[in-house]
Amino acid sequence: MEDGSVRLEKVVMRFGDFTAIDTTTLEIGSGEFFSFLGPSGCGKTTLLNMISGFLVPSEGRVLIGGEPMGGVSVNRRPTAMIFQNLALFPLMTVFENIEFGLEVRGVDRKARREASERLLALVALEGSGPKRISELSGGQKQRVAIARALAVEPRVLLLDEPLSALDLKLRQHMRAELKAIQRKTGITFIYITHDQGEALTMSDRVAVMSAGRIQQVADPVTLYRSPATGFVAAFVGENNRLETTLIERQGERVRLDGCALGELAGRVAATSGLHRGDRAALYIRPEHLRPVDEGESGPTLAATLEAVHFEGAWVVLEARLEASGELLRVQLGHEISRQYTDTLVAGRRMIFGYDPDDAVVLPEDGGPRVDEATGEVVEAGDV
Amino acid sequence: MFRQLAARFGGPLAMAILGLLGIWLIVMVTLPQLQMIDYSLRPNLLPAQRGGPEDGWTLTNYTTLFANDIHRAIFFKTLWSSVLVTLLTLGVSYPLAWYLAKVATPRQAALCILLLIIPFWINEILRTYSWFIILAFRGPLNEVLMMLGLIDRPIRFLSGDAGVMVGMVYAYILFMVFPVYNAIESLDDNQVRAARDLGAGTVRTHRRIVIPHAKPGIATGCIMTFMLAAGSYAVPALLGSPGSRWFTQIIYNWFFEGGNWNQGAAYAFLLLVLCIGFMSLVMKVFKVGLGDFAK
C-alpha cells in the first residue's frame, strides 16, 4: 500500500483581509478515516481544497505521502475528490464517467473497461455501466461518484459532504457503505461534514473546526466524553452549560461554586490549567442528568418543569433552574421516564443529580452558547 | 486577464481566446471605426495630393450636411421616420408580446413563436420585395380596395414614405416582439391578478404593472428597431421613390456614385452618432443599462 498520509505544516489561508484558515498543523495517518466537523463557514472546505490543490496555502505547506505538494497542480496530486453535488458528467454514461480519469491518463480501452467493471462491482452497481447518469437514482449516483474517484487509484480520497443531498434512510445506509469501502480499499478518507452523526459513526478521528481553527482532534469517544473547548462541548452532542468558580481541585476532580446553585462538582482534564478561584464553565449532557430525591448526596439541581417532549425512545425535559432561572435540558431514557408516567407535567418541581465524572469543567472563556431560540451554536465572537 | 484565463483553460487556449478576441475587437471593430472617423475628417484628395499641403484634418465634410438643404432635410426625415417606425412597431408588437407571454397556452405560444421565426429567417430583401408586389400601382392591394369600393382609382403607395414605413414595420417587427415578450414573460402572473383583484382595469394594469416591468425589453426593442430603421438601405431602396430618399441612400451615393468616400464617411459617422444618441436617450429615459441587452 502506498503512503497515503497527509500532513499540514503551519498552513494559513487568507482571502484578502479575511483569514479563512489560521495557522494549522495536522497529521493524518495513511489509511485513516478522518473527518473535519464544523458549522458552515468554519474553513473545513478551504482545508479540503488545499489538500486537493484547488487552493494554494498563503503560508505553510501540504505534504501527501511525505512529499511536499507545493507546485503540484490539481490534476497531478494523488488525491480524488467526491463533490457535494457529485459533479458527475451528465453527457457521459456511467462507464465513461468512471473511466474518465483513466482515459485522460492514456490507459487503453480494455484495461479501462476492466477497471470500471471491477469498481462497479465494488459499489454494487454491476450492469449499470451503459446507463446514462440521468437514469440513476440519488443513491446510485453517489456510488458512481465513489467509483469514479476510486478509479484513478488515489492515495487520499476527499469527500465534501457527499451525503447531504440524500434522504435520512439512504444517508444512514451510505454511511455504513462508505466505511466498508474505506476498510476494503485501505485508502485514506478525508471527510468533511457539518453533521456530527456522520463524523462520529464513520471516523477513526475527527477534527472539530470553528472560525478557521481546529478546536480538537480526537477519536469520536474522546470527543464526546472529553471536549477540549467550550465550542466542542456545545457543538458535539448537547450540553447544559453552567457558570461557576473553582473551589478545590484534586487531580481530575474539582469542587465548584455555582453561586445560587450551591456547590457543584465535575471533572477537568489532567492538563487543564484551572486553579482555585478561576472562573469555570461546567458542562453536563442532558442524558447524564437523572431525577433524584431531595437530600441525596452529591451535586443536585432543583428546577421546575416547563415542557416535556416525548420522542419515542426517550423523553426530553425543559426545566427552569430555581436558583438562577437558566434553562436546563434533561433527557430521560425509557427506563427512568416510565417511573414518572403521568407525573411529568409542566409546573412540577424536580431535583436532578449527575455523576461528577460525566460533567466536564472547562476554563470560562465567555465561550460559545446554544441560542435558546434557534438551537444553534453561537460563537463567542459572533454576537 | 491572461492569468485568469490561463488558470482555467491553460496557456495555449488562453492565448487563442485572447488572440481571437483581440483580432475581432481591434482589427474588425475598433480600427475600422477609427479609420472611418479619420477619413471623415480629411478632404477628398486625388492620390497624388495625399500627404501634401492640403491633407489635414478638417470639419468640411460635416459642414456639408448643414449647407446642403436637401441632405439636411433627408437626415431629419430619416430621424423622425425612424422614431415613427419604432413607435409603430412597438404599438403593433406589444399586444402580441402580451398575448404570447400571458394569455396563450404554452402550446399556442410555442406555435406562434415558430410562426414568428419563419419570416424572420427569410431575408429582408425578399420580405420587402413581397410588399413591393402588394403595394404596386396595379398590385393586389389596390385591386382589393377598388373591388370593395373604398377607392375609385389606384393609389401610388410606392411614391411616398408610407410604403417605406409599412415595409420597415414588417421587416423589423421581430426585433421588437422578442425582447418585449421575454420581459413580459418574466412578470409574475400573481402581480397581474393582484392588480385585477384590486379593481385595476386593463389599461391601468398595463400602465402600472406590465409596462414598468417590461421596460428593459421595450428599451432593447426600441433601440434595435430604431437602429435597423435608420440604418436600412433595402427597404427605402425598394419601396421608396427618388422623392422619399433615406439617409443611407445619400451615404451610398457618396461612395459609389459621387466617389467621395471622405464625405460618405462623415455622413456614416453622423448616422452612427444619431443611433448612439437615440440609444443613450432611451437608456436614460427607461433607466436601463447595457447589461440588460444580453437577455
Next chain:
Amino acid sequence: MALGLRIYVVVFFAYLFLPLLVMAAATFNDSRFPTVTPWNGTTLKWFGELAADSRMWQALTNSAIVAIGVLCLAVPIGIATALFLNTVQSRAKPFLYALILSPLLTPGVIIGISTLIFWRQLGVGGGIFLTVLGQATFIAAYVMLMVTARLQRFDRTMERAALDLGASQWQMFRRILLPYLKPAILSAAVIAFLQSFENYNTSLFVVGYDTTLTVYIASKVRTGLTPAVNALGLILILVTVLLAVAYEVKRRREAVRVVSV
C-alpha cells in the same frame, strides 16, 4: 377583451404571412411583371428562366462561400468571447462588454463602410474576403450571446471534477466544456450561416464585384424585374422554412431530453 386580442393575433399573423403568400403566388402567374392581379394563367416557366440565369448561380455560389467563411471566423470568435466574459473579472470588463456588444448596435451599413475604408488603406478592395470580414464583425456578437446563454448555466464543479480526476485543462475543455456547449454552438452556427446568407446592408458596401445573392436580388428588383425573382424567393423561402422547422424540432427534442434529465 380576450376576443379582441385573439382577433388581433389572427390579423397579425395574416399581416406576417400574406405578403409571402402573394410573392409565392406571383411566381406561377404567366405575367411579364411579378403580380397576382390580373392572373394571366398558371405557368412554371419562371423556374426554368431562373435556372438558366448564370449570374444568379454565380451569386449563389458567392453567398455560400461567404457564409462558410463567416461561419469559420464568427463561431470561434464568438465562443472565445463567451469564454472570456465567463472567466475574466476585471475593472475593464464593462468597457470591453460595451465594445463587444457595439457591433450589434451599429447599423450594418456603417460596419460595411468602416470595413471598406479600413481595408482599402491596406490595399484590399471589396470582394468576398471583405464581405466575410464585415459580416463576421457583427455575427460574432450573436454567436457570443448564444454561447454565453448556455455557458452561464454550466456547473463549474464539472471542471473541477475533471481536473481532480487528472485531466489537463485542454482535456477538460475538449471532453467536458465543449460537449456541454455543443448544442449552443450548433445553433449559433446555423444562425450565423443564415444571417450571413441573408445579409444585405453590410454586404452592399463590401462585395465589390463578387455579387452575393441578396445583392443580386436587390439589383434585379430595381432593374430587370421578372417573376424569376419570385421563383428564387419561393425556393429560398421553402428552404428556410424547412431548415427553421427542422431546427425547431431538433431544439424541442433536446429541450425535452434536458428536462427529463
